[in-house]
Amino acid sequence: MLVIVGIIVVFSAVIGGYLLEHGNLSVLFQPVELLIIGGAAIGAFMISNPPKIIKATLGALKNIVVGESYSKQDYVDALLLLNGIFYKIRQQGLVSIESDVDTPGESVLFNKYPKILNNHRAVLLIADTLRIVMTTTIATHELEALIDTELETYQEELLAPSKAVNMVADSLPGLGIVAAVLGIVLTMAKMKEPPEVLGQSIGAAMVGTFLGVLLCYGFVGPMGRNLEHSAGERVQYLNVLKVALIAFLGGSAPKVAVEFGRRVIPENVQPSFAEMEEALRQRK
Secondary structure, three states: HHHHHHHHHHHHHHHHHHHHOOOOOOHHHHHHHHHHHHHHHHHHHHEEEEEEEHHHHHHHHHHHHHOOOOHHHHHHHHHHHHHHHHHHHHHHHHHHHHHHOHHHHHHHHOOOHHHOOOOOHHHHHHHHHHHHHOOOOOHHHHHHHHHHHHHHHHHHHHHHHHHHHHHHHHHHHHHHHHHHHHEEEEEEEEOOOOHHHHHHHHHHHHHHHHHHHHHHHHHHHHHHHHHHHHHHHHHHHHHHHHHHHHHOOOOOOOOHHHHHHHHHHOOHHHOOOOHHHHHHHHOO
C-alpha cells in the first residue's frame, strides 16, 4: 500500500509544483512520447530477460504493491512450529516426525499454522533439513554450510527481478533522450513555421527527457530498490528457521534453540523474551 501512496506523492509533488508556477498541463500530455519511452523500455526488458525472470518480476511487483511482509506474529508462529517439532523429537525420537516432513500438508503440527504451510520455501527448508538428518550422518557444521549455500542461491533468485527492474530504470533517461531527439527531428521540418509553433514543438520534444528522468528516479528505480528489500526480508525469515534448526540439531534444548532463532529476528518485528515465553506457555 505504501508503494501506491508513494506514487501519488511523487506525482502530486511534481505536477503540483509545475501547476503552482502556472505551467500548462496540456504541454506535458504527450502520449506519443510516452509510447516511445514505455514501449522501448518494455521491449528492452523482454530482450534482456528470459521468460522465467519476466514472470517472477511481474509476481514480485504485484507483491510489493499489495505490501506483503513478515509481521511479528509470523515470526512467533514460525518459532512455535519449530518448538512443537523439537519437543516431539525429544519425546518420541527423530523417526516420529517422518510423516510430518514427508507430507506437511497432512501434518497436525504444520496445519496449526496455515500461513507457514502456504510458504513453500519455509516448509521445504524445515522438511529437507530434518529429512537429511534422519537419512544421513551429516555433521552439524556441514549441514549449516549446506543451508547457507541454499539460502545464497535462493537470494540470487529473489534478486533477479530487482536487477531486471533496475536495468529498465537505468535505461529510461536514455530512452527519454531518444524520444526528445525524435521530437527535435520533427521540429526541424517545421523551420518555416512561426516562432510560437516552433516553441511549442520544441517544448513537446523536451517532455521526452522529462518523462524518462521522472520515470527512472520517481517510479521504476524506487520499485527496484523495494524489490531488493523484499528479497532480503524473505531470506531473513528463512535464516531465523535455519538458526533455530541448527541450534537444536547441535544439541540445544528446544526452548534454547527457539531463543537462538528469536535473537536473529529483525528488531522492528522481534518479539520480546517475555512475549515469546507467553506464546510458548499458551501452546503447551
